[in-house]
Amino acid sequence: MTMPRRALAFLLALAVSTPLFAQTAQPKPVVAKTPVAPIGSLAPVPTTPAPVSSHAPFEAADCKICHENADPKQPGPVVKRGPALCLDCHEEFVGVMKRPHTHDPARSACTNCHNPHNANAPKLLLKEAGAVCTSCHDKIAKVSSEAKVKHKALTTGAKCGNCHNPHGSAVAKLLVQQPMDLCLKCHNVDTMADANGKKLQNIKAWLGNNKVRHGPVRSKDCSGCHQPHGSDQYRLLEESYPAEFYAPYDARTYALCFSCHNDDAFSTPQTTTLTEFRNGATNLHYVHLQQSGRGRTCRACHEVHASNQQRHVREGVPYGSGGWTLKLNYKENKNGGSCEKTCHAEKSYVNK
Ligand code: HEC
Ligand code: HEC
Ligand code: HEC
Ligand code: HEC
Ligand code: HEC
Ligand code: HEC
Ligand code: HEC
Ligand code: HEC
Ligand code: HEC
Secondary structure, eight states, X not given: OHHHHHHHHHHHHHHHHHHHHHTTTSOOOOOOSSOOOOTTTTSOOOSSSOOSEEOHHHHTTOGGGTBXXXXXXXXXXXXXXXXXXXXXXXXXXXXXXXXXXXXXXXXHOGGGTBOSSXXXXXXXXXXXXXXXXXXXXXXXXXXXXXXXXXXXXXXXXXXXXXXXXXXXXXXXXXXXXXXXXXXXXXXXXXXOBOTTSOXXXXXXXXXXXXXXXXXXXXXXXXXXXXXXXXXXXXXXXXXXXXXXXXXXXXXXXXXXHHTTSOTHHHHOSBOSSSOSSEETTEEHHHHHHOSTTTOBOGGGTXXXXXXXXXXXXXXXXXXXXXXXXXXXXXXXXXXXXXEOSSSSSOEEEEOO
């Protein structure tokens, strides 16, 4: 059976491609990059044990719905190639496949992911959701399985489908929602914890209560700092940022912040131009960050997502495991600012 089918497929391909050769002046059609599933891989799966899903028109046992012949032993070739066969019945997908962003394999053949007859996974998928995606996206597969910090969003519920539409979307990268809304649809609870059981901030509530947003959050770009699929850095960050409250200073430790902010402002002891966090010419960023062994990290003083104070200075820092907050009591004044009895006795600085 293989030989005649292969020959047929070849003839068909030739028949389809000949007119294209004849019209070389025409603009090239958009050719999908994904190869169609190999011949033989789309046959019906055995019916014992019962498949997880089965296609209504296949259940009808009239192979002629899609093939040239009704006879299950010799159904012959399909009557149409590519998505056209499926779109005849799945009219709702005609619209889906006209969205501004469509998925390459869905443009070339729906059978890149679905068995047209039945399958050992739900929704006629060739493999479980997630596995069907990583079978082509090997780089994402590697990141998500080998990253030191993994993101549970990829392994729960619809897996990749939590964030991507496998067919088409109005949003770039096939995202099911605008990027920030996507993150906040899950990061809107007080009960979420990381892999070590440490409670994670309810980001949606925080953004609701803190109106001054950090630049990239204002432009709704959570991926400007976080890797959605997994990362070797703390908190899925794009670049390094210390996980601890104290860290010895090294510009590389703060690669995340310094990918957008100038690190000279932190490594120059005396300046009247690089930072406003200075007392006269004494750079107070330098003073706090560069203390040997006990250098304060940015989180000692700044909120990274949003705040209610100028320059994202935070109101307090979490202290100990009891959920207690140590107030910074930061105040700006007309000449600079001050901090009150928290880390040290009240101190003020003058930068005007
Ligand atoms: C909903 C449409 C549909 C129905 C109904 C259908 N098929 Fe198919 N079948 C396909 C498609 C699409 C392919 C893949 C054709 C290709 O890629 O060349 C296929 C391929 C096959 C193959 C070859 C597998 C391969 O990859 O070479 C077999 C065998 C087959 N079908 C058997 C059947 C039988 C038996 C029936 C009736 C009981 C049936 N099909 C009904 C759509 C259908
Ligand atoms: C003759 C009409 C017809 C054709 C052609 C057809 N389908 Fe379907 N398909 C159906 C019907 C009917 C259902 C069941 C719908 C329901 O249950 O709501 C269905 C359901 C499905 C489902 C959901 C299965 C599930 O378990 O929920 C998928 C996926 C699917 N089809 C894919 C395809 C693909 C891929 C093709 C092309 C190879 C195709 N269909 C061609 C009629 C068709
Ligand atoms: C890249 C893989 C992939 C390709 C290619 C693909 N699908 Fe799907 N499809 C999925 C996944 C994953 C799901 C299950 C997620 C969901 O329910 O949306 C799904 C679900 C479906 C469903 C069931 C929807 C429901 O609400 O139950 C239908 C029908 C369907 N696909 C039709 C198609 C058609 C038609 C094409 C070709 C135009 C196609 N698919 C191409 C991955 C794919
Ligand atoms: C048969 C191979 C194949 C499968 C299976 C597959 N993809 Fe893709 N995917 C591709 C190709 C090819 C591209 C286009 C890549 C390019 O243009 O460089 C792509 C692109 C993408 C993109 C980027 C789209 C863009 O606009 O930049 C996303 C997101 C994506 N796939 C997600 C998924 C998800 C989620 C699944 C599982 C439901 C999946 N893919 C399954 C082959 C596949
Ligand atoms: C938590 C949401 C989320 C989940 C779950 C998720 N992605 Fe993504 N994915 C994104 C976002 C956001 C982007 C766009 C990133 C950007 O623009 O920097 C993206 C981009 C992509 C791209 C395009 C890559 C590129 O560099 O342009 C591919 C391919 C992709 N994802 C595949 C997958 C696959 C496969 C899975 C499942 C294993 C998956 N994604 C799960 C959010 C997610
Ligand atoms: C489908 C739900 C879901 C979506 C969508 C989602 N997340 Fe998550 N995220 C989780 C869960 C659950 C955890 C906690 C478990 C874990 O992964 O450690 C988490 C954890 C995190 C963590 C902490 C990881 C750690 O262990 O240190 C960060 C950072 C994060 N998510 C950022 C994002 C960003 C950015 C987006 C949008 C691109 C996003 N999330 C979208 C469910 C989601
Ligand atoms: C400017 C870079 C940046 C942007 C943009 C950003 N984050 Fe973060 N995010 C961080 C840093 C840094 C941390 C670690 C904070 C810490 O532990 O002090 C973090 C931590 C987190 C955490 C873990 C919170 C916890 O309790 O430890 C989540 C969840 C998270 N971010 C989600 C998001 C979401 C959702 C967005 C988009 C609204 C976003 N982030 C935008 C830098 C960023
Ligand atoms: C993706 C780029 C990006 C990254 C990464 C980034 N920032 Fe920012 N940051 C900005 C932008 C843009 C502004 C907004 C400047 C404005 O409001 O005019 C800003 C403003 C600030 C401000 C307030 C300055 C002001 O003038 O109000 C502070 C404080 C700050 N960032 C701290 C940090 C810290 C700490 C990190 C690392 C955890 C960091 N940033 C990482 C882009 C970034
Ligand atoms: C000891 C507290 C403290 C630490 C630690 C700290 N900052 Fe600041 N930072 C401030 C204060 C206070 C201001 C506001 C100065 C003013 O405008 O009066 C500020 C201002 C800023 C600004 C606005 C521009 C400027 O320099 O005036 C940026 C950007 C910034 N900090 C980034 C960072 C980054 C990145 C880190 C970590 C590498 C960090 N800060 C660590 C207290 C701190």
